[in-house]
Amino acid sequence: MLLPIIVTFLLAFLMLLLKPQKILRLFKFVCVVPLLLFLYLITYLPAVYQGTKSILFKNEWIPSLGISLDFKIDGLSMLFGLMITGIGTLIYLYAAEYLKRDENIHRFYCYLTLFMGAMLGVVLSDNLITLFIFWELTSISSFFLIGYNTDQEASRKSALWALSLTGLGGFLMLAAFALIGIVAGTYSLNELLAYPDVLLNNEYYYIIIFLLFAGAFTKSAQFPFHFWLPGAMKAPTPVSAYLHSATMVKAGIYILARFSPILGGDTVWNDTLMIVGGITMVMGAVLSVFHKDMKGLLAYSTISALGIIVFLIGIGTETALYAACTFILVHALYKATLFLITGIVDHATHTRDLSVLRGLRKVMPVIAIAGFIAALSSAGIPFTFGFLSKELIYGVSTDGIWTQESIFVLTGIALLTNIFLTSSGFLAGIRPFFGKLPKEFEKIKKPNFYLWFPPVLLSALTLLFGIVPSIVDQSILKSATISVLGTSTQMYLSLWHGFNLVLLLSAITIVLGILLYFAIKPSSRNESRLKGLDDFSPQTILTSIALGIRWFAFRYTRFFHNGYLRVYIMFIVIFFTGIVGYKLFADVPLRVNTEDLSAFRIYEFTVFVITIIAIYFITSTTSRLTSIAALGVIGYSICLIFVFYGAPDLAMTQFAIDTLTVVLFVLVLFKLPPFLKFTNKKIQFRDGVISVCFGILISLITLQALVSPSEKDVSKFYADNAYVLAKGKNVVNVILVDFRGFDTMIETIVLSIAAVGVYSILKYKTQDGEKSE
Structure with a gap:
């Protein structure tokens, strides 16, 4: 498994060497890279069938630190790996046509391949440190993808927001991984799964899960970190379709699902995920229908879908985890389809405005059918894959394990969310294709095969899995659920459960969703209503905090790093005096033995007096040259002291340095004004106090050294x-x-x-x- 990932990264960098002007057609065959990876993973599917076995690939890296390049294939990693490579294959094919006129298409494929390799590393890694490295690689590569249009300020800003939030979350997640390694004594996920009680019963458990939540929530756009995802829609459509439907935003979901059998089961774990997921799913669904931009609408519906998955993982029951695994695949299929269709519409009409788009089924009927199927799946209409997923979600909320109050709350949240998601799905997948075709769109050409094939195939799979769910049920979804649940499960997908409350809720969702679709008309007026909430949005609050930090950094820098050398020296001396003085007086018993000190000899006293006089001239003169000459006198006095105490080599070095310094200073200051106009007595007094304190400290250290036992092992070794x-x-x-x-x-x-x-x-x-x- 290590070799395919290394080859993927190597191919990514090799793509930079391709010149799109000469071999543009070659990029249509680059999709072979993710296709081969997809087929490679498929070969391991029988081995992980129903979660009866996981395959572990061991590769030592830094064994002394417990870091390895171990990779693990089980049901959960298989589900994500197949989505990453399978949908990736279609995105690669789609992008070859979508960006064929882009002169930097080779860079795009480099970034995209780096991201795909990093995502595979995240979902396949068995070692926490290795997982974190790949996690950060996804943040870095997605930064380049989101900010691909470097000539657009909005694109660059969105990329910075995404990198800042996910980078901060990644740093906190690294702290969680470090704590896990310290507590459990291993970074191996396989070993952690065998002994989950080691973490559950530890005093650092709550710190670990909240640090882990920070990393997962920022990456998966959970409230209040959700706002980076709509901003990331500035990226090219292939990026949005790949990163924000099946890969990057699902990385945080993967972490929560992977650690659910290790850290789950505690009330704080479950309640936190349910609360955060519940807020996110409702907020994203409600806000989605007020956007007229197709990508903006899909962004908020994606946020809601991610909230649903977090909500289900938080519930943590067998049915909930099975529903979560199912919805992960359902959402990836229909949302990637809708994103790709949005790109086709934008590519042909040069607009994504839902208040303008109408009747496009007449010029692109195949795309209209694909969008229609994806919208039906989003709404949970029978015979689509989304219907099965929605029934599972309602089955979770109406489960008999809950009290009546809990059933009412959970079902209400799920019903409200699904109603708005039904409406937003219709707005993105149906509205642009029905109605009267505007004249400016009549001459639109039908999309190229490379554009229409990926969304059509994805919509066909959505329909196929909805009619024949057994294709993915037992082979993928069940084994993934076992990996998350930690035990076997008897759950399965069924087209018909009879006339019951779940079916009634599904019908209510569809009816109210359709009514909402006709009631809300995409317009600038509806979007403007949301702007009134900007002052209270998390983005505004975090921006204010960032500006506050920037102001503090400016004031801090201006105070400590103002460009004056004398100020730098002053702070260094104050810091040294404070730290060393504190340790000297707090931890060292001061002993000053004055009896062993020799008396002043006349020549020593003479040098001392000369030094004092020179210091006086330096601090009192207004002439630069006089102060330089006095400084040289102090240097020569120190040379004499070295001579007195048997260090002629140091005296010669000091003499040469002082002579050179005086000469250079004179040359440098020769053209400057001859007099110093410095009369600030407060600053002179301050500097005098600092100098005296520093001198006293050095004197005390010297006197203390005379009476302290000296360790001469190092000196003896050198000698x-x-x-x-x-x-x-x-x-x-x-x-x-x-x-x-x-x-x-x-x-x-x-x-x-x-x-x-x-x-x-x-x-x-x-x-x-x-x-x-």
Whole structure:
């Protein structure tokens, strides 16, 4: 399994080498990549039939850290893997025609293939760290896909929102995975499934699940993180059809389903998912019918569908999890169909405005039939796959395990959501094709085979699975349910359950959904009604928080990084003095032995007095040259101190450096004003206090070092091995060149980079060709 994923990533980068101007037809055959992966996964379907067996591919990576490239195929990963590759094949075929005039189509296929490989890695990984790596790759590749139209500001902004939210969620999810590894002692999902009680009974359980929720909710657009998904509709239609129906938004769903047998069963887990999923499903469904843009409408109905799945996983019963697995496939089929049809309509008419689109069945009858079937499945009309899914959902809400109050609430939420989803499905799949055809659309050409075949095939599968559900029931859906449930199940899909409450609810949904469809007319007026809620929307709130952080960052940067070297040095000295001073006085028993200190000798006292006088001149003079000369005097005084205490090599180094510094300073400041106009007494007093405190701290550390026992193991090692190992008699040189060779090399690299930077500044030329001053 590792090899196919590696090959997928390699092919993604190889696509960048293709030149679309010369081999445009080749892109129509790129769909072979996901098709081969689809067929490869199909070969493992008998082995995971009914969840009786899972296949584990073990590949060591970093065993010392418990990180491996292990992959696992079971019912759940098979369901998602087949959707990713199967629908991906049709998207690849569709995009070849949809973007055939795009000069960057090779980049598009690179991003799309990277995303497909990353999604396969997410659903197949058995190791949590590996799963996280692929998870982040989906965020990065989707960023490029959503922001594919780089010349559009809205597209770039939407991509940034998607990356920011999913990236933040991914970071929190990484923290959850790290805690799981610490608590359970393993990152293997297979091992975690064998011992779920290790996490359920741990004190960090609630922290783990809330961190995990953050990652899943942001990726799957759950309230209040849902707003990035409608913004992502700025991406090309193939991206919307792939990412937002069957893949990216389902990644969070996959995480919740995968961890349900590991972390599920607790009241907090179930209630949180039910509340968040319930709010999301109702909100998304209601808001969807007020949009006149087809992609905007589909975006909000997608949010609602994702909420339904989270809601069902939160309920956690056998029927609910079976309904969730079924609806995952149902939604992927009809929603991908509607997205692709939207792209065809937009491609032909150059508009997605539902208030304008009418009668297109006359110019594209095949597409009209596909849209009609997808809309029926969305509404849950009998003999479509959506009907079976909707009956399961109502079966969950009316289950006898609930109290009457719970049945009333759950059924009410499900009924309200399905009514609005029925209406939105009709708006997207039926409304553009019925009515009188406007004159401007009469000369529209029929879509190319590569455009109409994918949605027609998906709609045909929707109809086929609705009439013959056994095709996917026992082989895929049941095994996926077993993977999520953790035990065997006897659930199955049936076309007829008799006249009961569930059938009545389905009928009510269809009737009220149709009435709502005729009652609500897509218009700018309806969309404007939603704008009144913008001030209270999560996006507005998060934007305000982001602006607040930006303001704080600006003030922080302006205060700490204002461009003045003296301010940087001041903060460094204050921080060092505070931290070291605190540790010195809090943890170290101060002992100052003045009896062993030698008395001042006359020449030492003379140097001391000279240093004090030089310091006075530096702090009081208004002449730059005088202060530089006084600074040089201090440097030479330090040289004498080194000589007094037997360090002539350091004295020579200090002498050379001070001489060079004084000369350079004089040259640099030669053309500056000769006098300093600095009379702020408060700043002088502040700097004086900081300097005195720093000096006292260094003095105390020095005095403490004189009475503290010294560890000479390191010094002894260097002294003993300098000549033996490095063949050098000068220990200092050996340390710098051999023992700390990498450090010296890096310092050399830094100096080289600085030299290149200085050289580039000196050689910089303005646009008019003159050298910059």
